[in-house]
Amino acid sequence: xxxxxxxxxASQAFLEKYLNNAAPTxxxxxxxxxxxxxxxxxxxxxxxxxxxxxxxxxxxxxPFKVVIEGHADEISWYVNFITEEGLIYVIRNGGSDxxxxxxxxxxxxxxxxxxxxVFGWPAIHTRKNDKEDTPKLDNICIDIGAKNKKEVLEMxxxxxxxxxxxxxxxxxxxxxxxxxxxxNRAGGFMIAExxxxxxxxxxxxxxxLYITNSVQEEIGLRGAEMITQTIxxxxxxxxxxxxxxxxxxxxxxxxxxxxxxxxxxxSYAPAVQNKLRARIIETAEKNNIPxxxxxxxxxxxxxxxxxxxxxxxxxxALISLPLRYMHTTVEMVQKEDVENVIRLIYETLLTIKSxxxxxxxx
Numbered sequence: 193x194x195x196x197x198x199x200x201x202a203s204q205a206f207l208e209k210y211l212n213n214a215a216p217t218x219x220x221x222x223x224x225x226x227x228x229x230x231x232x233x234x235x236x237x238x239x240x241x242x243x244x245x246x247x248x249x250x251x252x253x254x255p256f257k258v259v260i261e262g263h264a265d266e267i268s269w270y271v272n273f274i275t276e277e278g279l280i281y282v283i284r285n286g287g288s289d290x291x292x293x294x295x296x297x298x299x300x301x302x303x304x305x306x307x308x309x310v311f312g313w314p315a316i317h318t319r320k321n322d323k324e325d326t327p328k329l330d331n332i333c334i335d336i337g338a339k340n341k342k343e344v345l346e347m348x349x350x351x352x353x354x355x356x357x358x359x360x361x362x363x364x365x366x367x368x369x370x371x372x373x374x375x376n377r378a379g380g381f382m383i384a385e386x387x388x389x390x391x392x393x394x395x396x397x398x399x400x401l402y403i404t405n406s407v408q409e410e411i412g413l414r415g416a417e418m419i420t421q422t423i424x425x426x427x428x429x430x431x432x433x434x435x436x437x438x439x440x441x442x443x444x445x446x447x448x449x450x451x452x453x454x455x456x457x458x459s460y461a462p463a464v465q466n467k468l469r470a471r472i473i474e475t476a477e478k479n480n481i482p483x484x485x486x487x488x489x490x491x492x493x494x495x496x497x498x499x500x501x502x503x504x505x506x507x508x509a510l511i512s513l514p515l516r517y518m519h520t521t522v523e524m525v526q527k528e529d530v531e532n533v534i535r536l537i538y539e540t541l542l543t544i545k546s547x548x549x550x551x552x553x554x
Contacts (some may be wrong), residue, residue, distance in 0.1 A: 195480075198385065198531040206230050207381045208361040211371040214299065216268030217286045220244045220407045227380050227405055233533050234387040235403065244407045245419040247385060254400035256546040259428040260386060260496055260537055261416065262379020263409035266372065267519055269355040271300065274345070278338035283329070286410030289519050293332045296521065299551040300336065304348035309355075310338035316518050351394060359521040363541070367527040368452075374523040378513055378530060379431045380405045380538060383536045386541070398546040399426075409495055416498035420506065427468065427507050428499035429543065433525070434459075434486055435510035448486055450514050452526040455482030456473055456533045461492045463500035467550040469507045475540045480530050486512065507550045512534055 210230075215223030224246045228238060237250035239319070240401045244265070256506050267286035274280055280300075294313035298304045312335045313327070325331060338344045361371040369378075383403050390397070402423050407415035409432075420428070437444050450457050458472055472519075476483045491497045492510050500508035516524040 195531070195535065198389070198534050199527065201410065203385060203388070206531045207369070210377055211373055211379060212360045214301070214356040215264055215266055215373070215377070216260070216356050216406050217410045219301070220264045223377065224405060224407075227264065227384065231296040231384045231387055232359070234345050234384075234391040235434070239241050239402075239422065241419055241422060243415060243418060245415045246405045247419065247423065250387065250390070250401040250403070250404040251397060254398075254402055254546070256399040257402055257423060257426040257427075258399050258541065258544060259402045259420075259423060259499065260383045261404040261406060261428060261430045261499070262381075262383050262432065263403045263415065263495055264374045264380055265407050265415070266356065266375070266377070267410055270299070271349060271351050271353040271355065274322040274341050274349070274351065278336070278340045278344050280334040280336065280349065281330075281481050282294075282332070282334065282355060289521050290327050290329050290332055292520050294327050297358055298334055299350050299355050299358050300334070302348035302350075307336055307347050307349055309334040319383065322378050332428055343502065346466065357521045359462070367395055369524055369527060369530070370524045372507070372521040372523060373526055374429075374515060375433045375518055375554065376409065378433065378525060382431055382513070382530060384532045385538070386538045389534070389538050390541070399544065401541070413495050413498040416495035417502070420499050420502040424503050425499065425506055425550075427550070428496070429468075429472075429509050429511065430496040430499060431511050431513065431533060431537065431542065432494040432495055432496075433515040433523075435516045435518060436516040439516055448449070450486055452514050452516065452524070452529060454484050454514070455529060456536050457484045457486045457512040457514055459486050459488060459492055459496070459512060461488035461496070461510070462498045463492055464509050465500070465507040465550055467552065468507045471543060471550070472509055472511065472536065472540050475543055476536055479535070479539050481536050483536070484514070
């Protein structure tokens with residue numbers, strides 16, 4: 193059974209604008225403002241915290257609280273060292289991939305605005321073919337066209353400036369969305385779309401819904417750790433991305449099999465509350481929403497872990513969006529998967545009753 197499209201022209205335009213905006217870990221606020229502006233017609237109020245997590249709330253006075261969550265930050269670099277010749281060496285801010293850096297354009301964010309630069313790399317003619325160096329943190333550097341360190345500083349670039357890639361949103365073959373930072377601004381987009389559907393369909397939920405866009409996931413789930421203490425939810429449904437493991441050089445015996453086009457990925461892990469996951473699977477089957485399964489041996493590596501182990505234990509589950517080329521500038525997802533994650537979260541919310549504990553002992 194095929195479903196009607198969920199995304200509108202307006203929602204896709206927001207997704208493009210949201211992805212194109214830079215929101216590196218620790219500097220998410222401009223993206224959060226875009227997200228809150230889009231979400232504003234569909235919620236009753238907002239909660240924000242000191243570090244920039246943002247929460248749109250429906251039914252804020254309800255005692256029973258359900259979270260749907262994604263994270264807002266993208267990987268980036270920091271300026272770490274400037275040579276006397278005016279070249280810039282970097283350290284990671286999140287899981288930035290040194291292997292893709294050479295020949296990439298970058299934006300260095302300064303108090304004077306964006307300074308453009310490139311990750312340079314020696315020409316093939318000058319390298320020793322039998323002993324070629326591969327890109328590493330200690331040999332990749334940024335050139336901003338400055339003749340010396342003094343000129344770099346005069347341009348506003350200093351140690352601690354954050355660096356992002358400028359790559360923007362594209363669509364391949366009609367239904368593949370490609371951009372940097374789909375991990376995980378796609379999550380923020382999808383939970384906002386759930387709120388839009390609830391509003392447009394005039395759904396009256398029997399609980400408070402906290403549409404949560406957390407910061408600082410890429411450096412250890414820190415934003416979720418903070419905001420869950422503020423909300424104190426009863427239930428949390430988290431959405432993030434996972435790997436499409438059908439591309440070259442991925443070992444499926446290790447990584448499992450999940451792929452674009454086959455639907456949302458439902459996780460099995462200690463942090464995932466089994467009865468809540470069973471409800472999500474039951475909802476998918478009842479509504480003919482395709483889904484895949486994934487197992488994690490210890491932690492999920494997502495904000496699910498932060499919510500699950502907070503506040504004495506919060507029933508939590510993870511619904512992931514399959515993605516190709518994670519932590520590159522060409523992350524790729526399929527439109528139908530995006531819509532099916534939205535649909536699965538939406539339909540699951542319709543099944544939850546106020547006060548429902550998902551306890552094993554009821």
